[in-house]
Amino acid sequence: MFFQSRTSSHAAASTSSPFSRRQARICRSSGPCWTRKTTEPPRALPKQDNERSNGDRAASLFLPLALAVAACLGPLSLPSLAENVRVEDVESPALRAGLEAANEQRWADAERLFKAYLLEAPDSASGLSNLANVELSTGRPQRALEHFDRAVELAPRAAVPRMNRALAKEALAVAAAAESKGGGGGSSGGVSSSSSELLLASAADDARQASLLDSKEFAAFYDLGNILERQGDFVGALGAFTEAADLAPGLPGYRLREATSMFQVAVDSEEAGSLPDSSAASFTKARRLVEGVARKNPRYAEARAALAAMHWKAGDVAAAEGALDSAVGLEGEWRKPGHAAKATRWPPRLVEAYERLLAIE
Numbered sequence: 001m002f003f004q005s006r007t008s009s010h011a012a013a014s015t016s017s018p019f020s021r022r023q024a025r026i027c028r029s030s031g032p033c034w035t036r037k038t039t040e041p042p043r044a045l046p047k048q049d050n051e052r053s054n055g056d057r058a059a060s061l062f063l064p065l066a067l068a069v070a071a072c073l074g075p076l077s078l079p080s081l082a083e084n085v086r087v088e089d090v091e092s093p094a095l096r097a098g099l100e101a102a103n104e105q106r107w108a109d110a111e112r113l114f115k116a117y118l119l120e121a122p123d124s125a126s127g128l129s130n131l132a133n134v135e136l137s138t139g140r141p142q143r144a145l146e147h148f149d150r151a152v153e154l155a156p157r158a159a160v161p162r163m164n165r166a167l168a169k170e171a172l173a174v175a176a177a178a179e180s181k182g183g184g185g186g187s188s189g190g191v192s193s194s195s196s197e198l199l200l201a202s203a204a205d206d207a208r209q210a211s212l213l214d215s216k217e218f219a220a221f222y223d224l225g226n227i228l229e230r231q232g233d234f235v236g237a238l239g240a241f242t243e244a245a246d247l248a249p250g251l252p253g254y255r256l257r258e259a260t261s262m263f264q265v266a267v268d269s270e271e272a273g274s275l276p277d278s279s280a281a282s283f284t285k286a287r288r289l290v291e292g293v294a295r296k297n298p299r300y301a302e303a304r305a306a307l308a309a310m311h312w313k314a315g316d317v318a319a320a321e322g323a324l325d326s327a328v329g330l331e332g333e334w335r336k337p338g339h340a341a342k343a344t345r346w347p348p349r350l351v352e353a354y355e356r357l358l359a360i361e
Contacts, residue, residue: 092117095127102134110134125155133164141171159214166206166223170230173199203227211243218247222254225261229347234264237347252293256303257345259289263310264347286310294323301330302344309340309354320357 098113114131121127132147148165155161176196207224210217225240241258248254266282287310294303308323327334333343340346340354 092120094120095130098130102130105137107134107138111138123154125151125158125161128154129161129164132168136164136168136171141168141175144168145172157213159210159217159220162206162213163210163217163220163223166203166210166227169199169203169206170223170227173197173203173230197231200227200231204231216247218244218251218254221247222257225257226345229261229345234261234268234347237261238265252297252300252303255289256293256300256306259286259293260306260346260350262286262289263313264349267313267349283310283314287314299330301327301334304330305334305340305354306346306350309350309357312357313353317360324357 094113094117098110098117101107101110101113111131111134114127114134118124118127118131128147128151132144132151135141135144135147145165145168148161148168151161152158152165173196176199177193180193180196204224204227207220207227210220211224214220221240221244225237225244228234228237228240238258238261241254241261245251245254245258262282263286266279266286269279270276270283287307290303290307290310294300294307297303304323304327308320308327311317311320311323324334333339335358337355337358341351344351346354
């Protein structure tokens with residue numbers, strides 16, 4: 001997140017575990033502060049109105065969310081680092097130390113150092129955004145949103161603050177939905193449900209705006225896809241995931257999300273009886289996409305599990321069992337009912353197919 005650019009989580013996708021892709025990437029002291037599994041070089045963000053130094057530009061790096069946020073939202077897209085700036089090039093000692101602490105997930109140290117930097121430069125959009133990312137990573141989305149709002153106000157043409165503000169709003173929407181589901185007492189449940197819908201709509205607007213500000217910002221498209229799926233707009237999510245995967249072909253998790261969304265849309269269309277030939281073609285394409293991801297990333301257990309569910313839905317039980325065995329061989333958790341819903345952001349049709357496969361096992 002830290003004014004990060006185009007790599008998300010989310011799908012900066014580990015090819016071995018659905019959890020490891022939520023870990024923060026380490027900023028190498030000997031090279032640029034960015035890490036992603038693609039050969040595309042890092043691209044600098046547009047210069048912000050209030051950026052005055054290399055320190056501000058370096059501060060515009062974003063780190064991934066911590067597991068505390070992931071626990072609230074479930075697996076989600078996690079931004080990584082963007083600008084081709086080294087931590088040692090940052091002029092402000094407090095800011096440099098804060099970035100190093102954040103890269104190492106020493107959140108208390110990072111927060112203290114970013115606050116010290118903001119005493120020197122209270123109108124630094126980069127400093128505010130870095131502080132907001134720490135707050136979001138430590139389970140304080142409301143406080144993070146306040147700082148993201150100020151950062152967007154100071155740097156309205158920057159894509160990444162809006163993109164990460166969308167994640168804060170999504171976190172708040174999930175919390176509101178959970179409160180509503182739990183009852184919350186009296187009429188508060190209804191208020192929370194309405195609040196959740198409004199927050200998700202606002203989050204989607206932020207992600208769309210980020211993609212308009214920077215059409216190459218693949219993490220914005222990925223985040224938009226995740227938010228649209230939460231809203232039940234699977235067709236829109238598919239378009240966003242496809243754009244993200246095409247912009248970042250080196251990230252297998254992006255392509256997997258495109259395929260799982262495509263599966264959802266195909267099954268929905270098939271069961272609605274609309275355009276059967278198109279639905280069948282989409283279903284076949286989704287399977288082939290996942291086969292490609294699994295072949296290129298042989299230790300990506302989630303891809304093999306998704307492929308198992310798709311094979312089962314297609315009626316190829318032998319292939320489904322083979323893919324399931326491969327997934328379980330890599331990560332035993334995939335044998336447990338409920339794991340897919342808990343550990344991934346698969347759409348409901350794919351989770352349903354996977355659970356039915358486990359049931360016959």
